[in-house]
Amino acid sequence: MSDATERQVNLALYLSSTRTPVSAETIHAEVFGYPAGQDEDTFLRMFERDKKQLRACGLMLEVVDLEGVPGYRLDADASYAGELELSESERTTLRAVAAALASDPGFPFGSDLAIAVAKLGGALREAGGAAASAPGALTDEAPSAQGATAAVLAEAVASRKRVRFGYTNASGEMRDRELEPYGVYFQDGRWYAVGRDTSREETRTFAVRRMRGVEVNSRKPAAPDFEAPSDFSVADHMLLPFQYGPGTVECELRFSAEEAWRAPRLVGGQGTLEMQPAGSALWRVSAASLPRLARWIIENGPGITPVSPPELRETLAEGLRKVVARHGA
Template identity: 30%
Template sequence: MAIAKAERLMNLALCLRGTARPLTKRELRTSIEAYIEAGSEDAFNRMFERDKDDLRELGMVIDTVESLDGEVGYMARRDSNRLPPITLDVAESAALSLAARVWQQARLAGAASGALQKLRAAGMPLADDGQERTHALEPRVPAGEAAFEPLMLACRDRRPVTFGYRKSNAVRAETRQVEPWALECWRGHWYLAGWDRDRGDKRVFRLSRIDGKVRSRSGSFTVPVPGQVAVREAVAAWAGENATDRARIRLRSGSGYPLRARALSCRALDAEWDELEIPYGHGLGSWLAEFGPDVLVLDPAELRADVVERLRAVAKG
């Protein structure tokens, strides 16, 4: 459901629930901007009937009332559309607040803020309401990539997409055709898991490497979407979470704290360098390359070659 339609449904729901008497289609058409711009009467009637059916499918009870002069009106009585009391524990409250912050740099930031305000108005204490915090640091999940919102909508609506993607060891981006499954955040970076049609296999894409616009394609998915747990496992495995081996690296003193946090062992070599043993899995080469001259891979040889190749590609670009 596109954002424009979601906004139209919300406006219709507010009109039907906020009225003290049944509203006719004529009155609704002059009250909701999207209906005013609908064009012909037939186009408005089709749009209104679809919207009314969608609201009922979402659980809204809409009464149809016929007046004495035979004109039909619609309203959603408050007593028929009242939600049960909402109760949130501390963890659920924190999760809601964090989820809203994901949208702080996206187009729906206002909607997320409005949703939190409504929960507060209903008496729900949220994690950012001035309560005593359980952690000194406030968690934040940025969503600044331009590809985030169109991919999120494509995942929700099950729409295939195309986009340019530049691998870390490539100079130029290449076009990818993907059936998007889900977005996952890992170590502060957003990843898309999905089915790569050209390669005929599941793939994981880092959003910061998507080049240009994400474009939607017509048609439906060709393979089943796996469960959320399986998608998270795919992202973790691609990004190096599920390590199957060990690597030995040199790390400049006073740098690379994320690497130190994952180190299996660490010893000082001299005043400038430390030697670390870290878990080695798929995606480690990409991560190590981000530390540039502060990291030197000792072994295995294939990891060292991978990092060198990625750094050379960056230097050429």
């Protein structure tokens, strides 16, 4: 007796080889793997599962009327990819990224990444890059657990299903949470989920490493539980360390002309960055904590100076005076 894989591959090959729609009855008779003596209901259930699996592989079937019964054929436009032109550099890049991340347990989409690159196999043929990457560690804390949980959350985001989990906050208190997850992001080796906390009726960010026992709502799996706000972008929630907390102060900082090239990478998409005629850059950004922003300025310097508000300059100056005093000769 053949196994499910053999039957499903046979079905894919058969549908790919037939130019005209075929009935379920014909498929039952022609495709090796469906038991000959199988009753119709059992066959149809098996056929439905196989169609779903082919869809999960990227093979789309269309159904047409075939003299009063459903006729099935492969939707070639929806299933087959067109020619993908990639430069040598792009091919190498794809190979290198995949080699680094596909087997990294902290990357939630490793198996999907491997299959995606395999599907691009023709476009990537003869490309180098795979050997350029050495094993690394996308996450340094419980990578397998974070990667697996982030994968579950990303699926819940895509299918718009609620999730429940136990969450330990920074004070060590644990309680159950229910979240409508809008997005997932990765920052500094850690995964985070953003969504509506249903008990607090507000959008909040949760660290994946603090979650335990994440469960996706299993009721009506094909029906979404919620709609994310139309203007939601998870990038808006990737805050810098000084942006966490209640209240905000609008601040301006200047990057010197020598250091302005580093500005777009340091600001992480937060605030607005305006290049100045003399080559410097002016950054307008909201801060929840001026002391933490002052620390950020010191840590990421040189060439970053506060412009406004005056309290930011004073906070920075006061902190620096303490440093000098403490490290006196």
